[in-house]
Amino acid sequence: MKNSTLISKSPAKIWTDAFPLGNGRLGAMVYGRVGEEKLQFNEETLWSGYFDENADNPDCAAYLDEIRSLIFAGRLAEAEALANKRFVCRGAGGSDMGSKNKRELPYGSFETAGELFVELGDSDAVGYRRELDLSSGVCRVSYESDGKKHLREYVASEKFSCVCGLIDANSSRIRWRREETPIEYIGDMILVHSRLNGGLEYAIAVKVPGAAVDGDSLVKAGRVELYVSIRTAYTGESDVKSAAIRDVERASEVGFEEIKRESSERVSELMGRCAVDLAPDCSEPFDERLEALRVGDRSWLASLIELYFNFGRYLLISSSRSCVLPANLQGVWTNDYDTIWSADYHININIQMNYWLSEVCRIPECADVFLEYVAFLAEKGKRTAEITYGGMNGWVAHTITNPWGFTAPGNGFSWGSFMCAGAWCCEHLWERWLYSRDEAELAKHYPIMKGSCEFFLDFLTVDPRSGHLVTAPSNSPENHYRDPESGNTVAICAGPTMDNSILYELFENTASAARILGIDADFAAKLDETRAKLPPISVGKHGQIMEWQEDFEETEPGHRHLSMLYGLHPSSQITKSRTPELFEAAKVSIERRLSSGGGHTGWSRAWIINFYARLGIGDECLSHLEALLAKSTYPNMFDSHPPFQIDGNFGGTAGVAEMLLQSHEGFVNLLPALPTEWRDGGFTKLRARGGLLVSATWRDGELVGLEVEAELAGTFELRCGGRSWVVELARGEARVLY
Numbered sequence: 001m002k003n004s005t006l007i008s009k010s011p012a013k014i015w016t017d018a019f020p021l022g023n024g025r026l027g028a029m030v031y032g033r034v035g036e037e038k039l040q041f042n043e044e045t046l047w048s049g050y051f052d053e054n055a056d057n058p059d060c061a062a063y064l065d066e067i068r069s070l071i072f073a074g075r076l077a078e079a080e081a082l083a084n085k086r087f088v089c090r091g092a093g094g095s096d097m098g099s100k101n102k103r104e105l106p107y108g109s110f111e112t113a114g115e116l117f118v119e120l121g122d123s124d125a126v127g128y129r130r131e132l133d134l135s136s137g138v139c140r141v142s143y144e145s146d147g148k149k150h151l152r153e154y155v156a157s158e159k160f161s162c163v164c165g166l167i168d169a170n171s172s173r174i175r176w177r178r179e180e181t182p183i184e185y186i187g188d189m190i191l192v193h194s195r196l197n198g199g200l201e202y203a204i205a206v207k208v209p210g211a212a213v214d215g216d217s218l219v220k221a222g223r224v225e226l227y228v229s230i231r232t233a234y235t236g237e238s239d240v241k242s243a244a245i246r247d248v249e250r251a252s253e254v255g256f257e258e259i260k261r262e263s264s265e266r267v268s269e270l271m272g273r274c275a276v277d278l279a280p281d282c283s284e285p286f287d288e289r290l291e292a293l294r295v296g297d298r299s300w301l302a303s304l305i306e307l308y309f310n311f312g313r314y315l316l317i318s319s320s321r322s323c324v325l326p327a328n329l330q331g332v333w334t335n336d337y338d339t340i341w342s343a344d345y346h347i348n349i350n351i352q353m354n355y356w357l358s359e360v361c362r363i364p365e366c367a368d369v370f371l372e373y374v375a376f377l378a379e380k381g382k383r384t385a386e387i388t389y390g391g392m393n394g395w396v397a398h399t400i401t402n403p404w405g406f407t408a409p410g411n412g413f414s415w416g417s418f419m420c421a422g423a424w425c426c427e428h429l430w431e432r433w434l435y436s437r438d439e440a441e442l443a444k445h446y447p448i449m450k451g452s453c454e455f456f457l458d459f460l461t462v463d464p465r466s467g468h469l470v471t472a473p474s475n476s477p478e479n480h481y482r483d484p485e486s487g488n489t490v491a492i493c494a495g496p497t498m499d500n501s502i503l504y505e506l507f508e509n510t511a512s513a514a515r516i517l518g519i520d521a522d523f524a525a526k527l528d529e530t531r532a533k534l535p536p537i538s539v540g541k542h543g544q545i546m547e548w549q550e551d552f553e554e555t556e557p558g559h560r561h562l563s564m565l566y567g568l569h570p571s572s573q574i575t576k577s578r579t580p581e582l583f584e585a586a587k588v589s590i591e592r593r594l595s596s597g598g599g600h601t602g603w604s605r606a607w608i609i610n611f612y613a614r615l616g617i618g619d620e621c622l623s624h625l626e627a628l629l630a631k632s633t634y635p636n637m638f639d640s641h642p643p644f645q646i647d648g649n650f651g652g653t654a655g656v657a658e659m660l661l662q663s664h665e666g667f668v669n670l671l672p673a674l675p676t677e678w679r680d681g682g683f684t685k686l687r688a689r690g691g692l693l694v695s696a697t698w699r700d701g702e703l704v705g706l707e708v709e710a711e712l713a714g715t716f717e718l719r720c721g722g723r724s725w726v727v728e729l730a731r732g733e734a735r736v737l738y
């Protein structure tokens, strides 16, 4: 696979220089240092905190009507003050998500497992090269020292559930470091067995065959083999220490080379599911090319974008397979004990963006854990509907959640009470159906979608000013507007556009699912009737898509959230053919955001790329891909919010796919947003809804080759510019169309 190797000619100085390895459950960051190697480790469930029984606040419901009355009376400042006082979780919730005290709170934080140091004694390095091969998942460090070739290799094995390494050395001293944690050196092992704040028991085992204990280290003559595993009691493991030891003993019996072979094969199969061809292969160091781009040298831009596309797929494969938790705000990697935002799950764009690439890039199995997490949230969210909302049916979740199942509003109304977070997660259940047509899976997911609908059938209330059914109190994710009465900046509102768009889609999808399954005819009819009463997406005085029901003055016109455009992407309520006026207004909304400094976080920029892909403006997509790389990317290609936040990586990769193939309008739209600069290129087996695999090539911006393969039998329509094809294919059938 070309443009699939991250290369650097220098060791990592800081964490965001280091190269990431992951098997879905374990993460490792490889520094590749001369003299003393450093690797930092994570395990996906290594979270402080616990389920906070206290978070759901029974006092909220009593104030619901009063808050609504104040909103509808235009007394927004009072409504907001009351909501901030009463419509929040009990206790500290997620606290100030950037604070350094979350380890002491029930909410907790994703924590580093610690660092492994391997003292090698070499001092000089000639011809240093550090590389991460995305097509195999092997990280290598090589150089010459004292006239001898030195090689290190590392892999994260899914099958053997270990991170493994092989390091050339004359002699080495190996130790583990984790703050305030007892570490044992016994025989050829390093062992940690402890608990985090909140009580989670965990164990770390490092096996170095042939090593011996020397004080607070292991020492070994000659080449070093490393086998590292971390286990926690998150899923109820009764003997985490034995489990971690069992992992490394088993792996060491198999041996590094065999583990590397098997792991490379597995990663190669997943990475090989699809490809894009945007530029000749380039093996120049990534960090040097990134610096060149930053100073205006665009000669490597296309190869960098192809590398970025591959890196996003690699990161999802590395942080979201054979595991029990979805990729969090940092995937499966953190170097902190009290990580910013706890590296939790923000479900008002972040976790959803993590999984946009999974279906179209043919790694749906990487999204399974997210869909299972939605089911977990639905269970926990029933409690919130019951307690916080005074006995409402169904389930609800809000802006933030964590592995303990926090579903209450956050501890601040304006950011913490995004009402449709859980409903948005249900969109991924429906997308899975659109790609897979798996009725059994749809039947499993239907109760989750129905439960979300049931909550909103209770929560929606008539806005006396418009007669529409609206969510109230609510807000447009983390954004504010000027209260026309008081002139104050407020967040609180009724029926923000994003809520209306998400619920329109949820009700439509759930009714469709009921009819496909041949069940709940009356419920489906109720959903249709309710959907018709939601506020429509409207155009404001600037020609923009209105973010709220009324054309309020925005106080943050460059806000990072473009929530009012949910109907453009990821939903398909705004399209050129069906809603031309809204389609044009969406462009205005994006331009207004950008002209006021919008797109300044990685994920926001990535969402803009997807928006412009849906608008069919390829040159804008390219311009924002360039900005995503140049302004929001670290030297190891991690996305920068800042700080590191992985959703930008995933959203950027999804954006590249969206530029080349779309299938949200009932037909396959080929090359819908091809930049002028991408004169020649191609893609292989990107996946359309309905299970159609599509490969295409273009020359001078014109389609010159088109092949399809049906994962599922069906009749498919494909369009490219003025040309179209309708093809009926049997399951598994491939055909050259052009």
Ligand code: FUC
Pocket: 329, 341, 346, 350, 478, 560, 561, 601, 603, 641, 645
């Ligand atoms: C939401 C975003 C922030 C950040 C956080 C993790 O609050 O508005 O930009 O991405 O999630």
